[in-house]
Amino acid sequence: MSLFNKVTIIGIGLIGSSLARVIKRDNLAKRVSCFDAKPQYMQKALELGIVDEIHKTVANSVTNSDLIVLATPVGAYGKIIKEIAPHLKKGTIITDVGSVKTYAVKEIEANLPPQAEVFIVPGHPVAGTEKSGPEAGFDTLFEGRWYIMTPGERSSDGAVEKISKLWSYAKMRVDSMTPEHHDKVMAAVSHLPHLIAFSIVGTVADLEGYEQKEIIKYSASGFRDFTRIAGSDPTMWRDILLNNKGTILELIQRFVEDLIALERNIRWDEGDKLFELFSRTRKIRNEVVEARQDQPETEKKLLSELQRRD
Amino acid sequence: MSLFNKVTIIGIGLIGSSLARVIKRDNLAKRVSCFDAKPQYMQKALELGIVDEIHKTVANSVTNSDLIVLATPVGAYGKIIKEIAPHLKKGTIITDVGSVKTYAVKEIEANLPPQAEVFIVPGHPVAGTEKSGPEAGFDTLFEGRWYIMTPGERSSDGAVEKISKLWSYAKMRVDSMTPEHHDKVMAAVSHLPHLIAFSIVGTVADLEGYEQKEIIKYSASGFRDFTRIAGSDPTMWRDILLNNKGTILELIQRFVEDLIALERNIRWDEGDKLFELFSRTRKIRNEVVEARQDQPETEKKLLSELQRRD
Numbered sequence: 001m002s003l004f005n006k007v008t009i010i011g012i013g014l015i016g017s018s019l020a021r022v023i024k025r026d027n028l029a030k031r032v033s034c035f036d037a038k039p040q041y042m043q044k045a046l047e048l049g050i051v052d053e054i055h056k057t058v059a060n061s062v063t064n065s066d067l068i069v070l071a072t073p074v075g076a077y078g079k080i081i082k083e084i085a086p087h088l089k090k091g092t093i094i095t096d097v098g099s100v101k102t103y104a105v106k107e108i109e110a111n112l113p114p115q116a117e118v119f120i121v122p123g124h125p126v127a128g129t130e131k132s133g134p135e136a137g138f139d140t141l142f143e144g145r146w147y148i149m150t151p152g153e154r155s156s157d158g159a160v161e162k163i164s165k166l167w168s169y170a171k172m173r174v175d176s177m178t179p180e181h182h183d184k185v186m187a188a189v190s191h192l193p194h195l196i197a198f199s200i201v202g203t204v205a206d207l208e209g210y211e212q213k214e215i216i217k218y219s220a221s222g223f224r225d226f227t228r229i230a231g232s233d234p235t236m237w238r239d240i241l242l243n244n245k246g247t248i249l250e251l252i253q254r255f256v257e258d259l260i261a262l263e264r265n266i267r268w269d270e271g272d273k274l275f276e277l278f279s280r281t282r283k284i285r286n287e288v289v290e291a292r293q294d295q296p297e298t299e300k301k302l303l304s305e306l307q308r309r310d
Numbered sequence: 311m312s313l314f315n316k317v318t319i320i321g322i323g324l325i326g327s328s329l330a331r332v333i334k335r336d337n338l339a340k341r342v343s344c345f346d347a348k349p350q351y352m353q354k355a356l357e358l359g360i361v362d363e364i365h366k367t368v369a370n371s372v373t374n375s376d377l378i379v380l381a382t383p384v385g386a387y388g389k390i391i392k393e394i395a396p397h398l399k400k401g402t403i404i405t406d407v408g409s410v411k412t413y414a415v416k417e418i419e420a421n422l423p424p425q426a427e428v429f430i431v432p433g434h435p436v437a438g439t440e441k442s443g444p445e446a447g448f449d450t451l452f453e454g455r456w457y458i459m460t461p462g463e464r465s466s467d468g469a470v471e472k473i474s475k476l477w478s479y480a481k482m483r484v485d486s487m488t489p490e491h492h493d494k495v496m497a498a499v500s501h502l503p504h505l506i507a508f509s510i511v512g513t514v515a516d517l518e519g520y521e522q523k524e525i526i527k528y529s530a531s532g533f534r535d536f537t538r539i540a541g542s543d544p545t546m547w548r549d550i551l552l553n554n555k556g557t558i559l560e561l562i563q564r565f566v567e568d569l570i571a572l573e574r575n576i577r578w579d580e581g582d583k584l585f586e587l588f589s590r591t592r593k594i595r596n597e598v599v600e601a602r603q604d605q606p607e608t609e610k611k612l613l614s615e616l617q618r619r620d
Contacts (some may be wrong), residue, residue: 071363086483126530133470186531193514193533196536198572200503202590206568216497216598218500223500225535229590237584237590257571262508262512266555274544281508281537294534296606302616306615
């Protein structure tokens with residue numbers, strides 16, 4: 001028996017299309033409906049066979065759905081919820097995949113009439129690549145990564161269980177916490193690193209006297225890895241950074257402090273201090289490897305393809 | 311006919327052992343000799359069959375070599391050159407693989423008697439992973455990447471040609487520039503990014519109130535990629551940062567300026583400015599992809615393994 005009757009995915013980009021692939025692969029829904037602000041994304045998803053129906057309006061796409069997944073940039077949530085609110089079936093579960101949860105929850109709840117008999121189970125599958133669009137997705141994207149759920153007053157036990165099951169099929173490990181705690185942790189492990197990557201790629205690209213082509217040519221020496229992160233979706237990241245502002249601004253200050261201290265170590269030839277920091281960061285890398293979170297998603301995909309052939 | 315009679319590799323870590331593998335694979339030398347300050351590295355290299363002989367002293371290892379490759383952290387060059395200087399065969403070529411060239415050239419030249427009849431061809435294969443040691447190396451590490459040579463007064467045409475050939479066998483593309491220009495470009499594309507990664511991993515790991523395990527657990531959301539870079543060899547990076555200080559200190563200042571500007575954009579909700587920067591950095595990512603420098607070495611290795619099987 002399918003987990004859902006009809007699922008609607010709103011936003012069929014990297015995450016939305018990867019989830020659609022999992023749903024199709026494991027036959028988790030009888031029908032997958034889809035809406036995206038980009039008609040060409042929907043058309044492509046249909047061609048790929050990962051959704052069954054596409055719609056001209058988001059309101060039409062949700063008709064009779066028992067699960068609705070918001071997979072757009074979080075800045076679009078308010079408008080979407082307003083448009084779909086009058087068309088929700090009783091008992092529908094609304095979930096999302098956004099990287100900032102306090103703001104996401106607020107936007108969903110504030111724009112949904114209190115009398116709407118639906119369940120809200122916000123969540124964040126902590127996986128991704130820098131690529132966008134329905135062709136960038138793949139069904140093993142989520143494997144071995146964590147799904148963080150931030151259930152609230154409008155989540156029911158049944159809805160929480162169904163959402164847990166959905167992501168377990170995607171082979172994610174499921175965790176639960178408050179939206180506030182989620183945003184604090186993500187500011188450190190995700191938002192600050194992305195911000196720094198955007199910033200440094202901007203700095204290096206602006207340097208005069210270096211030819212642009214040399215920067216690109218020799219990028220394998222370190223710069224490349226930052227461009228990968230800084231190649232992430234601009235709209236999505238604008239929305240994340242503006243909507244988790246408090247913690248992020250505080251972290252930038254701490255980071256700058258540490259960087260200035262490191263600058264001073266270099267200026268005064270304090271090699272032992274550099275060595276000590278770099279040994280500490282190497283240890284942290286080892287912990288990431290031990291937790292099996294070290295492989296970039298694209299590498300993970302290649303590895304599983306290799307193993308499949310063995 | 312082999313390119314060399316006897317090659318000595320000093321420092322049999324990631325780069326040294328990868329080069330040894332290329333030399334063995336393509337039969338570029340009749341004998342490969344090796345020295346490393348870590349006896350267990352030499353022993354492992356011997357077991358792996360990538361070198362033919364190991365030695366108790368670096369002086370012994372170079373006897374009768376027509377090519378000597380320095381593949382240790384650059385901070386060790388001076389001492390090594392002093393020790394091997396009396397044992398060099400006439401006409402020997404000395405090369406290195408260091409990531410800072412002005413300092414490397416100075417150290418090699420200053421410690422080699424002017425009357426020594428040897429050729430010096432400094433160079434830098436722009437490839438690598440964060441891993442260390444002879445087991446971390448692989449013969450496709452260098453494929454498709456750039457080799458930068460910084461020839462000087464003590465390079466002969468013949469020596470330059472031989473070194474070019476050596477790295478061409480490793481499937482590198484060969485470039486030539488001054489040590490000063492090399493160090494300026496690398497400060498931007500490699501040294502600054504590494505420094506930032508070391509710094510941010512330190513900052514995030516120091517945050518109180520977050521459990522260390524949460525940082526590791528959710529690291530796939532961005533932090534992971536920084537830990538990879540910040541997992542690089544501490545000694546090597548201490549030596550690089552202290553020996554390309556001038557340009558690096560200047561770049562840190564520019565980076566901090568840009569970061570503070572970005573911080574201000576976030577504080578004042580200037581979403582359009584964020585979007586503009588992120589679109590620009592995404593374009594740079596596309597240029598890296600077009601230049602085919604986007605794949606991390608480990609991913610490149612998996613891909614070539616997959617293609618081999620097709």
